[in-house]
Each structure stands twice: as C-alpha cells, then as structure tokens.
Amino acid sequence: MNLFWRETAAPTLALFASVSTLLCCALPAMLITFGAGAVMAGLTAQVPGIMWLSAYKGPLFAVAGVLLLGAAFMKWRARNAPCPIDPRQARACMRMRLIGTWTLSFAAVAYLVGGFFAFFAADLLL
Numbered sequence: 144m145n146l147f148w149r150e151t152a153a154p155t156l157a158l159f160a161s162v163s164t165l166l167c168c169a170l171p172a173m174l175i176t177f178g179a180g181a182v183m184a185g186l187t188a189q190v191p192g193i194m195w196l197s198a199y200k201g202p203l204f205a206v207a208g209v210l211l212l213g214a215a216f217m218k219w220r221a222r223n224a225p226c227p228i229d230p231r232q233a234r235a236c237m238r239m240r241l242i243g244t245w246t247l248s249f250a251a252v253a254y255l256v257g258g259f260f261a262f263f264a265a266d267l268l269l
Contacts, residue, residue, distance in 0.1 A: 150218070150221070150236075150239040150240050150242070150243040151239055151242060151243050151246070153210075153213065153214035153217050153218070153243075154214045154218065154243045154244075154246040154247040154250060155246055156210055156214065157207070157210045157211040157213070157214040157215075157246075157247060157250040158246050158247075158249060158250040158253070160203075160206060160207035160210045160211065160250075160254075161207050161211060161249075161250040161251070161253040161254040161257065162250075162253050163196060163203060163207065164200075164203060164204060164207050164253065164254055164257030164258065164261065165253050165256060165257045166193055166196055167193070167196035167197050167200050167203055167257065167261065168197065168200060168257050168258075168260040168261035169256055169257050169259075169260040169261075170193075171183055171193070171197065172260045172264055173260075174186070200261050204254075204257070204258060204261065207254055207257075208254065211247075211250055211251060211254055214247055214250070215247060215251075218243060218244065218247060
C-alpha cells in the first residue's frame with residue numbers, strides 16, 4: 144500500500160465514520176440536554192438523514208469501529224516504515240505521519256464519545 148493511503152486516507156475515512164456516530168447520538172443528546180429541543184426538531188426536519196443514522200446506530204457503530212480498527216492496524220504496521228532519504232520528502236513523510244496520528248486519535252475520541260451517548264448515557268444519567 145502506498146504511503147498516502149496508510150498515513151492519511153485511512154485515518155480520514157475512519158474520522159468521517161466516527162463523526163457520523165457523533166451526529167447520530169451525541170448531537171441529539173447535547174441539544175436536548177441544553178433545552179434546545181426545538182433546534183433538534185428543526186434540524187431533523189432539514190436533515191432527515193440524522194434520524195436514519197439514529198435508527199441504524201448498531202450497524203453504524205460496527206462499520207465505524209471496523210474502519211477505525213483497520214486504520215489503526217495500518218498505521219501500526221507501518222510504524223517502522225522508512226521515509227525517503229531526500230530531506231524534503233522525509234519532512235513531508237514525517238508530517239503525513241503526524242497528521243495521520245492526530246486524525247486517528249481524534250477519530251477514536253469521537254467514536255468513544257458517540258458510543259457513550261448512544262449506549263450508556265441514558266442509563267447512567269437518567
């Protein structure tokens with residue numbers, strides 16, 4: 144696999160999947176908690192896909208988890224891959240690795256926050 148896919152594309156794909164878990168579960172919970180039920184009603188009227196995400200949260204979390212684990216595995220497997228010898232390309236390679244690591248970390252946090260609100264918050268907070 145090429146460096147672009149391992150270091151940036153896979154973590155970015157996992158990030159988009161993880162952010163969808165936030166839209167499905169954390170955003171509605173946050174809006175309702177802050178007393179913005181009317182905003183949530185207006186949002187679901189304008190963006191009906193949010194209700195679809197909420198209805199299929201199990202498969203959504205499964206797919207997002209598989210993508211997140213796949214991206215983490217690809218980064219872990221490439222952890223000792225050499226960067227090019229050229230100093231400019233080596234700096235670009237290290238920058239791509241850092242961006243990929245931050246992206247993957249943010250995706251994992253988004254996934255965990257979405258999972259908390261989807262499966263545990265109602266039981267713990269009510």
